Amino acid sequence: MIESQRHSYHLVDPSPWPISGSLGALATTVGGVMYMHPFQGGARLLSLGLIFILYTMFVWWRDVLRESTLEGHHTKVVQLGPRYGSILFIVSEVMFFFAFFWASSHSSLAPAVEIGGIWPPKGIEVLDPWEIPFLNTPILPSSGAAVTWAHHAILAGKEKRAVYALVATVLLALVFTGFQGMEYYQAPFTISDSIYGSTFFLATGFHGFHVIIGTLFLIICGIRQYLGHLTKEHHVGFEAAAWYWHFVDVVWLFLFVSIYWWGGI
């Protein structure tokens, strides 16, 4: 196996998952366009594509776990790939959110004459930032602290405690998502209510989507920790999840200050 190769790199076996992911992406995009235009079967193709993409993610990453944890291909130098890759991915996500914060600032710093030159626009009943958003503001950083607790537990070899810490992290994350969902449901304005609604729901909505993805990632880390996959020297997947989680946390803080608090004044 790895002893028979005289280098410490990982030359992967041929895999069908890249092509299946591409086909899923093709189906998603074509289906999406069909859905948004008057073509039959668009919705079906779109959902088929999305399911295919999710399936590809599942099997691809299952294979990564098999190759790394079970087959031992992930030497220190191989680990650099996922490490730097995760960091760069998070940087690209920062750029993604930068765009939405720019959009929000563009419309709110110098409100157009067409909406009366004021922000928030007339008729928008903004959410009180000192109610649910203010409650959510300590919840997310607390779950960030819990993930740091989990990390320390892993490094110290305290495996059971690491599982408890990850459970705490995920629970806090779910509480946050629950509160946000509740507020979305009860909000007096919708995404169609002027540029305020658009920028608000786009920014907070994508943040919520990222919270859900991060929560899923952390749940998987929790399961892997429970199954004993993570060791104190080698837990790149966990670190990636933790970095992603801290990123999500920071984005929330920016959202709270600029959109909830400043945007409602």
Next chain:
Amino acid sequence: SLASSASSRRHRTGEKSWRFANFFIFNRLRLLLSLSLPNQAFSSFVFRSAMEDEIELKTAPADFRFPTTNQTRHCFTRYIEFHRCTTAKGEDSNECERFAKYYRALCPGEWVDKWNEQRETGTFPGPL
């Protein structure tokens, strides 16, 4: 070479201040021209004195809050100010006539018509 560099420095400073003065005078001349010539782009209303047959042309004064070429916000602000003035001081108040002249000078007629219509239907988005 020190002396020559010093003299060239003086010369350069002189040139800069001359350029600045030129620009300043040019802008003043532009303003004077805009106010004195009967040009449709600059003037907005004509005032005839009863004593002499003299046409006095005026427009809204330059507002340092709106230094840009795009004067949309200036127009909108004057419109809002006029209506806030009439709400506070009552309709047909003399003090508000000043604001009325300003917004009529600055704003395109179509905008004023649209905003008046919005005010009547209660859909005007500005802070009146």
